[in-house]
Amino acid sequence: MAEPTMRAVVMAEPGPPEVLRIEARPRPIPGPHEVRVRVAASGLNRADLLQRRGRYPAPPGVPADILGLEYSGVVDAVGERVGQWSPGDRVMGLVGGGGYAEAVVVHEDEVLPIPDVVETVDGAALPEAFLTAWDAMDLQMGLAAGETVLIHAVGSGVGTAAVQLASLTGARVLGTSRTPEKLRRATDLGLDEAIPGGGAAWAEVVMERTGGRGVDVIVDLVGG
Ligand SMILES: NC(=O)c1ccc[n+]([C@@H]2O[C@H](COP(=O)([O-])OP(=O)(O)OC[C@H]3O[C@@H](n4cnc5c(N)ncnc54)[C@H](OP(=O)(O)O)[C@@H]3O)[C@@H](O)[C@H]2O)c1
Structure with a gap:
């Protein structure tokens, strides 16, 4: 069976906005203490622009070619040891990279609930x-x-x-x-x-x- 994929905004090399491309990537699978979030929006801050220009490298262990430091969305899968989140929860948070994608996988302790009064997309502008x-x-x-x-x-x-x-x-x-x-x-x-x-x-x-x-x-x- 083909591996499930997602679309991601990928940076082949540092540069202007034109270096960004949409490509298929493996859909990440949450580990025991991780949740997978179906991304609704990704915040855009100065740090994103610096990263795209190659002036703010991704930290070790984070895919350097998918940018995106901030996300909001809906939990769509949880690891077997996760107790505090369920599929359908609206969440937001910061990541070391990978936010410009249809899904991110995050440790359960690094996820924040989106307040009821905030739209899911707007949550990506908060953290x-x-x-x-x-x-x-x-x-x-x-x-x-x-x-x-x-x-x-x-x-x-x-x-x-x-x-x-x-x-x-x-x-x-x-x-x-x-x-x-x-x-x-x-x-x-x-x-x-x-x-x-x-x-x-x-x-x-x-x-x-x-x-x-x-x-x-x-x-x-x-x-x-
Ligand atoms: N967790 C954290 O600790 C954290 C998180 C996010 C950001 N930050 C820091 O917070 C600061 C703002 O981040 P941001 O993303 O909001 O940045 P931003 O939107 O890019 O704004 C930076 C502002 O700095 C001003 N500026 C730049 N060079 C200047 C100069 N030579 N003299 C006077 N003003 C100058 C510009 O304002 P004018 O054009 O109006 O002068 C610009 O609007 C940065 O230092 C960033 O590293 C820290």
Whole structure:
């Protein structure tokens, strides 16, 4: 009997988007503690673009030719020792690679449930950007209502998540960007004070807009 296959977006060599091809690959089979997820969507972050250009190699043990670091979908098979997930569960998560495929196999402890209020496809946009922002501001810094946070590169992927979470927390949100359009979009997402970045003047602007007090938390997302 022919081996079951799936379609995957495969990168033959690093380069521009044109290096990507859809090819058939063996459909992965979950091990005893793994689940297989039928992928609904794969998130696209700066890290994906760096990986496609060959500037962010896949970690050992991960297929280097199938990109994709973030997925959402529905569990369609579970290993014999898996107790916490069942076929049909809506899940999301991060992987070292392989997300641009019809199926991924993941350890059962590395899978997250998609909240009821979130569409399955939208779940693929949560783990990388929103959990990174939440980890930085909430877990690491304990940002609280009434505090002030400064987000550098507020128009970045993680920044656009951070501004929404900080705004929902009840914090006053200041953000920098070199790009006026990104500041406009961040303002739509909850940014209170848009500060043109890229030079040294932002520090003076921050002091001026906080009456000389400064901020409680800084999240620096300049990168790429
Ligand atoms: N788990 C983690 O720890 C984790 C996960 C994800 C990302 N990250 C890190 O978080 C950062 C943001 O990631 P991302 O995926 O959201 O990136 P992104 O969408 O590519 O955004 C990066 C931003 O950096 C700004 N930037 C780049 N060069 C700059 C320069 N020379 N001066 C000032 N601003 C500059 C750009 O903003 P403007 O054009 O508006 O200036 C750009 O929008 C990166 O450093 C990334 O490595 C960490």
